[in-house]
Amino acid sequence: MREKLESVLMRIHNAAKGCGRDPDSVHLVAVGKTIPANRILEAVEAGVLILGESYVQEAREKANVLSAAPVSWHLIGHLQSNKAKYAVKLFDLIHTVDNIKLAVELDRQAGKINKIQEILIQVNIARESTKSGALPEDVPDLVNFISRLKQIRLRGLMTIPPFFDMPEMAKPFFAALRNLRDQLQKEAPPDVAPYDLSMGMSGDFETAIYEGATLVRIGTAIFGERQ
Numbered sequence: 688m689r690e691k692l693e694s695v696l697m698r699i700h701n702a703a704k705g706c707g708r709d710p711d712s713v714h715l716v717a718v719g720k721t722i723p724a725n726r727i728l729e730a731v732e733a734g735v736l737i738l739g740e741s742y743v744q745e746a747r748e749k750a751n752v753l754s755a756a757p758v759s760w761h762l763i764g765h766l767q768s769n770k771a772k773y774a775v776k777l778f779d780l781i782h783t784v785d786n787i788k789l790a791v792e793l794d795r796q797a798g799k800i801n802k803i804q805e806i807l808i809q810v811n812i813a814r815e816s817t818k819s820g821a822l823p824e825d826v827p828d829l830v831n832f833i834s835r836l837k838q839i840r841l842r843g844l845m846t847i848p849p850f851f852d853m854p855e856m857a858k859p860f861f862a863a864l865r866n867l868r869d870q871l872q873k874e875a876p877p878d879v880a881p882y883d884l885s886m887g888m889s890g891d892f893e894t895a896i897y898e899g900a901t902l903v904r905i906g907t908a909i910f911g912e913r914q
């Protein structure tokens with residue numbers, strides 16, 4: 688696992704350098720869904736700083752075991768409003784906000800624990816009926832709405848493009864998310880302008896970095912195939 692992690696970190700570094708970006712502007716989110724806590728701990732000891740989990744309950748169980756680990760927790764899976772209460776207690780960044788109802792509930796629950804919850808808006812950039820995420824044309828209104836919520840801070844956008852065997856095929860979708868982010872930045876005051884782009888997984892993270900990713904979510908390339 689250490690070797691795989693080293694290799695991923697090196698590939699991130701090289702991809703950033705290769706397109707003239709500062710390698711420190713790209714952060715690895717190590718995706719631990721279905722991976723047992725002891726292996727996650729190994730990854731943290733090897734230098735992983737951010738853990739991505741898809742399911743709130745699974746993350747809560749692992750966080751109990753790993754409570755001493757100096758690591759930041761990100762939620763990268765779909766979140767239902769009724770789990771918002773648990774999500775705000777655990778996650779430093781929630782990548783998957785895609786509707787007003789969820790944003791309102793996160794705002795309310797974060798308020799209860801005096802937290803400013805950082806979030807990303809998940810965008811269904813390829814308009815796939817099977818995927819969650821806000822449609823691109825609905826994002827500006829959602830951003831406006833969220834900007835009025837006191838306990839929530841919007842940090843950027845996230846997307847999961849369609850799956851392709853050739854990572855190059857995902858390029859237009861990554862570029863579309865970056866363009867949407869750039870458009871929102873022009874419209875928003877600088878202090879609240881969304882900046883981060885969560886995009887790229889094991890099969891396509893280098894392409895995503897070329898298109899501006901600041902958070903890459905990588906599981907298989909670090910931990911091997913999931914069971």
Ligand SMILES: *Cc1c(COP(=O)(O)O)cnc(C)c1O
Nearest residue numbers: 718741763888889904905906907
């Ligand atoms: C599982 C998952 C990943 C990681 O996928 P790999 O192909 O294993 O790197 C990234 N993002 C999301 C949203 C996921 O659910």
